[in-house]
Amino acid sequence: MASNILTRLTRKDLFRNQGYIDGAWVDAASGKRFDVYDPATLDNITTVPEMDAEDTVKAIESASAAFKTYKQTTARQRARWLRKWSDLCLEHTADLALVLCHENGKTLAEANGEVAYAASFLEWFAGEAERTYGEVVPSSNSKQRILTFKQPLGVAACMAPWNFPIAMITRKCGAALAAGCTTVWKPAGETPLSCLALAVLAQEAGFPKGCINIVTTLDLVAQVGKALCSHKAVRKLSFTGSTRVGKLLANQCSANLTKLSLELGGNSPFIVFDDANLDKAIEAFTMAKFRNSGQTCVTANRVFVQSRVYDQFAQALVKKVKTLKVGAGTEPDVFIGPLTHERAVAKAMSHVEDAKAQGGQVILGGAPLTGYNGYFIQPTVIRDMSTKMLMTREETFAPVVGLYRFETVDEVISLANDCDVGLGSFICTESTSRMWRVAEALDVGMVGVNVGVLSACESPFGGVKESGYGREGGRHGIDEYLIVKSMLINVSD
Numbered sequence: 001m002a003s004n005i006l007t008r009l010t011r012k013d014l015f016r017n018q019g020y021i022d023g024a025w026v027d028a029a030s031g032k033r034f035d036v037y038d039p040a041t042l043d044n045i046t047t048v049p050e051m052d053a054e055d056t057v058k059a060i061e062s063a064s065a066a067f068k069t070y071k072q073t074t075a076r077q078r079a080r081w082l083r084k085w086s087d088l089c090l091e092h093t094a095d096l097a098l099v100l101c102h103e104n105g106k107t108l109a110e111a112n113g114e115v116a117y118a119a120s121f122l123e124w125f126a127g128e129a130e131r132t133y134g135e136v137v138p139s140s141n142s143k144q145r146i147l148t149f150k151q152p153l154g155v156a157a158c159m160a161p162w163n164f165p166i167a168m169i170t171r172k173c174g175a176a177l178a179a180g181c182t183t184v185w186k187p188a189g190e191t192p193l194s195c196l197a198l199a200v201l202a203q204e205a206g207f208p209k210g211c212i213n214i215v216t217t218l219d220l221v222a223q224v225g226k227a228l229c230s231h232k233a234v235r236k237l238s239f240t241g242s243t244r245v246g247k248l249l250a251n252q253c254s255a256n257l258t259k260l261s262l263e264l265g266g267n268s269p270f271i272v273f274d275d276a277n278l279d280k281a282i283e284a285f286t287m288a289k290f291r292n293s294g295q296t297c298v299t300a301n302r303v304f305v306q307s308r309v310y311d312q313f314a315q316a317l318v319k320k321v322k323t324l325k326v327g328a329g330t331e332p333d334v335f336i337g338p339l340t341h342e343r344a345v346a347k348a349m350s351h352v353e354d355a356k357a358q359g360g361q362v363i364l365g366g367a368p369l370t371g372y373n374g375y376f377i378q379p380t381v382i383r384d385m386s387t388k389m390l391m392t393r394e395e396t397f398a399p400v401v402g403l404y405r406f407e408t409v410d411e412v413i414s415l416a417n418d419c420d421v422g423l424g425s426f427i428c429t430e431s432t433s434r435m436w437r438v439a440e441a442l443d444v445g446m447v448g449v450n451v452g453v454l455s456a457c458e459s460p461f462g463g464v465k466e467s468g469y470g471r472e473g474g475r476h477g478i479d480e481y482l483i484v485k486s487m488l489i490n491v492s493d
């Protein structure tokens, strides 16, 4: 399979199957390796090193040594490296997208989009690098002056999920490197290859040795995670993934009080009011639900439709979903690819079975997709959902839609907020006052209004409650990697 991808890459050197430590491509000290699969075919793409705590410490030590000089570089220089890296990513979009498509399963169109999205964070933080201003603070003591300035925290660990393997890395390390931090990346075991390709381009952009290190692991992820959390040189850890793992990492980081950003699970409400433009709502919903086969942290999970338009929305949705082609991401016109791993299929099917058992009516799909080796399920629409069902509490993370009916604005606000997590949310309405009222009342970090995608490098991304804390992207993203130092100056003579 590797040769299949290799023959199609313009830049063959972007295909790497070793870790990257201290500017060198390396194997695990133990010599162990693990398989990377294509979720559409279950073909083995290649093997990569199964790194452990010992390898992780080497990566941290490299980043720590590099920090001594990298923190002295000017913001202008760091911005130039980031801009060049962004340009290189865009120049090699086709190659990066092909690797992404095969390891994650997303369609080529979406993979192209992810490369542009990933590059946008590098460009954005190139700009932000030069805007980490301090301030002069009016002092209450006439004999003193006070000012603040910002400095990089130190080594930053960037732990990315498998659903957006490179965009989540650049959202973290773009900010870290712009701030003057050096980094250790831990890609998800399912999707290490696009991250490794990204590092080739970072090297080419000119980042000094040790600024970027990559530890690949699958079965030893707990060991690697613990090493990153417990090493005193790591002063910042940023993780995107499940709430379960986020809580574990927060516990592990408490020993050194390592600063954390956690972008964890969501359970986004998608609310369709009866004054909404239904055509626009269906278009927005199609993106909010089916982008990346339903595997985004902000995917629409609980779909609340106001009673008067409930049946009309359900019918229009089924009609629309029937037009969405399912298949391998490399096939033309495919809109929905496979799920990225086997446990995702099991979880989605358990949600469907639970809804059926409790009175939900499956009006489209409802089963795994036959005729494929990979992890495919039929796009599914279920109506007459009730709040007792599993899908109400848990993120399904698959192309499965559950439609809930509501009557009033107060009722839907209370339903939407009855949830342990609060990341994304979507509302469809033509009323400006309703938009403000609901947006302000929702317990979430992000609200989309008549749109299906919340992602933009310039917009802060993050959640509340058990969706985690910290903001990525936007003008706040770089602050997560900086300390504010204050200086009080005696001016008495």
Ligand SMILES: NC(=O)c1ccc[n+]([C@@H]2O[C@H](COP(=O)([O-])OP(=O)(O)OC[C@H]3O[C@@H](n4cnc5c(N)ncnc54)[C@H](O)[C@@H]3O)[C@@H](O)[C@H]2O)c1
Pocket (backbone or CB within 6 Å): 159, 160, 161, 162, 163, 187, 188, 189, 221, 222, 223, 224, 225, 226, 240, 241, 242, 243, 244, 245, 248, 263, 264, 265, 266, 296, 297, 343, 347, 395, 396, 397
């Ligand atoms: N916020 C997101 O973007 C996002 C991404 C992936 C998964 N999820 C959520 O998580 C659910 C389950 O997905 P999963 O089965 O991959 O989740 P998981 O909890 O097994 O793993 C999530 C991530 O954490 C890493 N990880 C696992 N154990 C770790 C440890 N001990 N230390 C450090 N890192 C560790 C894994 O490599 C993976 O990248 C999904 O259905 C979805 O709800 C959310």
Ligand SMILES: O=CCCC(=O)O
Pocket (backbone or CB within 6 Å): 163, 164, 295, 296, 297, 298, 454, 455, 461
């Ligand atoms: O799934 C997590 C991130 C999704 C996004 O940034 O659009």
